[in-house]
Amino acid sequence: ADHCFDYPLTPSDMNWEKYYPEKVKLGSKNNPEVQFADIGCGYGGLLITLATMFPETLMIGMEIRVKVSDYVMDRIAALRSQNPNDYQNVACLRTNAMKYLPNYFKKGQLTKMFFLYPDPHFKKAKHKWRIINQCLLAEYAYVMSVGGIIYTVTDVKDLHEWMVQHITEHPLFKRVGEDELVQDPVVSKLFSSSEEGQKVTRNNGDKFLAVFRRISDPYE
């Protein structure tokens, strides 16, 4: 239940040193900030891949299931002890990302957000639980920097169309074209570095990708 979640009142109340002890020091003014968030990170495969591609960037997985987030934390701890100079920039926290995102990130903080194989919530009555929806997009726009990128992948065509429709309709996001996607080194990692992506590959499932850029607010 939700009362089990421990979350900071505001982003400045968050103790990131606990998650990145080699990178963040409590009280220091020069701490790097988390820039990538993998929402519903599952078993953490994408983050583990990105950690060594972007060694200077702090990245966090947000996962609601206790056992799954514990698994990811243990996995990262093991990787850190085997490779003392790597994986210091990656961490996972257990939270409900649909409720607490602005408690963790301040305005304009994130440069990349990942939504890989989000739960489809097939039935119409359950669509409100989809992690991409009109209300939550306002929060995603808030925590993202101008120029920041949202990546979405799913094997469910109906969910893909839903995500494309809602994000395209939002005034602060613009779809990124194919020509740009081929130049983005992250894109090729989106399909099978995560565990759900590997499962879809094993089952010969479809993979639908859509990428969006946070654009500037003309009223700001």
Ligand code: SAM
């Ligand atoms: N992204 C991962 C991958 O590609 O392997 C996992 C995909 S899995 C189908 C969806 C994940 O989202 C599950 O691990 C689930 O527990 C998590 N999730 C669902 N709702 C969430 C929420 N509100 N906050 C955080 N995680 C959530």
